[in-house]
Amino acid sequence: MELGLKRKLPQNDFSMDELNEDLLERILSWLPTSAFFRLNSVSKRWKSAANSVSFKLACSQIPSRDPWFLMVAPNLKQSVVFNSAENSWKRLNYPCHLREDSDQGCMPVAASGGLVCYRKSSGNFIVCNPVTGSCRELPPLHFASENHQSLNAVVMSSTTSNGQQSYKIVLVLGEIPNLFLKLYNSTSGCWEDESALKKNVDDSSMDCDSTDANVVYFLSTTGTVVASNMQRSPSKQYSSVITNKDGRETVYFLSSSGTVVACNLADKSFFEYPRLLPVFSEYSIDIAVCNGELVVVLLSEFLESASLRVWKYDEANRRWQQIVVMPAAMSHEWYGRKVDINCVGAGDRIFICLNSPEICTYIVCDLVTNTWVELPKCCINGEVMEFMSAFSFEPRIEASV
Numbered sequence: 001m002e003l004g005l006k007r008k009l010p011q012n013d014f015s016m017d018e019l020n021e022d023l024l025e026r027i028l029s030w031l032p033t034s035a036f037f038r039l040n041s042v043s044k045r046w047k048s049a050a051n052s053v054s055f056k057l058a059c060s061q062i063p064s065r066d067p068w069f070l071m072v073a074p075n076l077k078q079s080v081v082f083n084s085a086e087n088s089w090k091r092l093n094y095p096c097h098l099r100e101d102s103d104q105g106c107m108p109v110a111a112s113g114g115l116v117c118y119r120k121s122s123g124n125f126i127v128c129n130p131v132t133g134s135c136r137e138l139p140p141l142h143f144a145s146e147n148h149q150s151l152n153a154v155v156m157s158s159t160t161s162n163g164q165q166s167y168k169i170v171l172v173l174g175e176i177p178n179l180f181l182k183l184y185n186s187t188s189g190c191w192e193d194e195s196a197l198k199k200n201v202d203d204s205s206m207d208c209d210s211t212d213a214n215v216v217y218f219l220s221t222t223g224t225v226v227a228s229n230m231q232r233s234p235s236k237q238y239s240s241v242i243t244n245k246d247g248r249e250t251v252y253f254l255s256s257s258g259t260v261v262a263c264n265l266a267d268k269s270f271f272e273y274p275r276l277l278p279v280f281s282e283y284s285i286d287i288a289v290c291n292g293e294l295v296v297v298l299l300s301e302f303l304e305s306a307s308l309r310v311w312k313y314d315e316a317n318r319r320w321q322q323i324v325v326m327p328a329a330m331s332h333e334w335y336g337r338k339v340d341i342n343c344v345g346a347g348d349r350i351f352i353c354l355n356s357p358e359i360c361t362y363i364v365c366d367l368v369t370n371t372w373v374e375l376p377k378c379c380i381n382g383e384v385m386e387f388m389s390a391f392s393f394e395p396r397i398e399a400s401v
């Protein structure tokens with residue numbers, strides 16, 4: 001036998017063209033969403049697959065996708081997102097329906113699943129899929145009393161069953177102690193009548209209600225929640241998120257004095273949690289949901305230093321518990337700069353926008369590893385963009401309005 005001979009390995013001549021349509025669509029559905037924009041240019045077959053109903057059904061079977069963060073800024077007439085999977089900024093086509101109303105101040109106010117809810121200057125709402133650009137304007141709002149028209153919060157939640165997505169929008173109206181709820185359901189396509197909330201003075205209700213609730217959190221617009229003259233992004237005055245636990249719903253929001261208020265939707269009642277800091281303390285505060293739990297992000301100043309900490313409420317001991325704290329070397333640079341924070345949660349992470357007349361930066365905090373990463377600047381056409389806040393959504397082409 002002659003030495004040095006190498007055995008020739010069989011060649012793999014497999015081609016994607018040999019796959020049937022169903023299998024091809026299932027494989028393509030696992031691609032990152034950013035790759036979907038390029039499917040049309042690969043081949044006619046892939047273009048046909050990408051536009052088929054069955055392909056969207058296959059995409060809906062993907063359990064989850066890494067979140068994109070839709071950025072918000074005054075007079076921003078374009079869709080800019082931060083792609084957390086690729087750690088990069090991306091500009092999306094601005095939906096035509098929103099472009100028509102951009103001069104009147106159409107702003108994003110809530111997000112859930114693959115959809116984002118915008119509020120028009122008229123007070124009406126538009127639901128949009130930022131990836132596909134599809135939009136739907138909701139029916140006009142009607143109230144039983146003019147006293148209910150003071151809008152404090154907007155929250156959006158969505159569910160998917162058998163490939164079909166439905167969503168609802170919850171509005172919180174009025175002023176404490178006269179709060180009201182109004183709901184829109186995409187299944188019925190109409191707004192329900194508003195419901196009043198009564199004040200619950202029994203603090204023991206916190207033990208039985210708050211631990212198994214479908215929870216909504218939002219930020220009150222009755223005043224700033226900081227002791228200084230910090231200002232919030234117009235969209236974040238309706239800051240809101242939602243979780244689902246055992247099908248029960250509870251709304252959490254920040255009052256004008258900075259306390260967290262809990263509203264039980266099933267019992268139509270509300271009560272207040274203890275304060276995090278004294279009223280006279282100078283701080284900026286926001287709330288978010290991470291892995292289904294409420295967290296409070298607090299930027300405070302003490303002894304000539306700034307501190308950014310994340311808290312959650314310990315139901316058993318009835319007190320706030322610190323989860324993580326930003327390294328002092330990072331947070332100290334914001335001391336004395338009147339920084340306003342706007343936050344949004346996504347799984348184990350919190351996306352934090354920090355804004356002041358002197359500084360604008362974006363931080364992602366991982367609650368599990370306690371790591372804090374500053375994101376690169378966003379440059380579009382050579383210009384550095386500055387954003388006030390962000391909304392987290394899953395980039396899903398199959399999400400329908």
